Amino acid sequence: MERPELPLQQLHAFVVLAEELHFGRAATRLGIAQPPLSQQIRRLEDRVGHALFSREPGRIGLTPAGRELLPPARHALTGLADGLAAAREVGSGRAGRLRIGFAASLALTVLPGLLRTFRERFPAVQLDIQEMTTTPQLAALRERTIDLGLLREPPAHDAELGFGTVLTERFVAVLPSAHPLAAQRLVRVEQLAGCPFVLLPRAVGPPLYDQITGLCVAAGFTPRVAQHAVEWQTVCALVETGLGVSLAPESIRRIRLKGVAFRRIEPGIARTRVAVAWRKNDSNPLVPRLLAALDQEPPV
Template identity: 40%
Template sequence: MGLRHLRYFVAIGEELNFTRAAERLHIAQPPLSQQIRQLEEELGVTLLQRNSRPVRRTEAGELFLARARVLLASLDDAVADTRRVGRGQAGKLAIGFVGSAMFAGLPDIVGAYRDEHPDVALVLDEMLAADIAEALRRRRIDVGIARPALLPEAGLAQRLILEEPYVAALPRAHPLAARSDIALGELSDDAFVLYPARPEPSVTSLIVTACQAAGFTPRLAQEVLHLQTAIGLIAAGVGVSLVPKAAARAQSGRGVAYVPLTAPAVVAPLTIAWREEDASPAVQRLLEIATRWRAIAPGHA
């Protein structure tokens, strides 16, 4: 028994006329009659009473028609869903992201993706940049939004989303808090609240490199995993730090002063990363949206 038999029987079972059913199926009547007889022989039951006008379904035929309709509808749904997943219009997309991406880039990109592909389930997971690389390698996520950029690695690709300046985050009582701008070297005597330096890549390495270029190595006051924790500790006077400008704008009014840095600028690159061999339409659509966003992002690209 094949799908052809089911489709043929549904047609004759609904039309109750071999001529009309054959026209509906775009086949000749004799092959249709032959296929229905083969189906009855395989089932060992009579599905249609042919000696009546119109043709009548037997009790077994009634049951088989109902079940055949369900099977064919389920198959049609499976085909349609499979095609939608194949086009990136359905399915699931797992995204790993660094916390600071929530302040610039990620909400707009995810929002645009949801608008364009509402039937794709997005699974979002906050993690450090090094964890993003590992999660991509192990296929726990499909796409990563990383800061800083991931280390070059065979099999992984990445693209710049934006570059934004870091600003100094100081306790409100800090002597430099009221300044319109400061040089990074002026923070040489302060202790810093930083993220873990290992594993690489890490924002801390980027900050340490900038500080060393300014003539000092930052002294660690406290190591934290999340931006919100860093902001709380800075407000409490534990130390100072550098944060992306967009994050600073979103965190105003929490006992922290955000002061621009004079040249040379320290920048916070945000990238989107994926497995180079991943041709998934869902991933490609997200990359397209991220590229579009970068082109229009005010003051970031």
């Protein structure tokens, strides 16, 4: 037989009366008249099937059944109060969980300062940080497995997603230290025409890939891609081995490899865009909180 649920109002009345052991004081504490209190206790006793209080002239006490019910009743009320408080914190954006995808290269620029600022302001928020390239981030946002993305070169328009610019960066040439062009302070893109290239696969970030290859086409050649690598750290490591050269966002300079030289390029007007992405219809109150923290980040 299914056990009936006990109304929380009756449990609350029971706990207060058990603590006061006086109907008048308990009614005053509950802010109700004494007859409604007596009715709630009677209804609760009917549900339990046993008296919860012994009633004698001038005094009441807990019966064995009442003493047995008191600890779980208190636990239920405390759990409800804690749950309501937690719900208020999450609903107001002061607590909860925020899942963030980020391109690995952004760990060299905006990500550390952003996370530090956000954690200082909202220490109760659980941050779930996932490293992924641009295309998987866009898919994860649509599939609701992340709440925000930090990526490079987002699409120009998207019906589901919103985008905001975080920063822009120049491009640099990535060269083996022993390469003849490494002796120059400035490298013209056309000087890379005869070199094999190491690039990210187009599938992980089509706009950035097209921007890099477009720089080469504008300089009069199509880059010969000798090797692909999913992360910029790996691109630089392959350049160090002499497998080729690359063009990369300027922040990649912060990857410290002894056998790699980074040089400014000419023309130097091209820039890559770092953006934050989010779902336009997302109801998570933590999303606008992080967007506000990004707006207040100093430029890198």
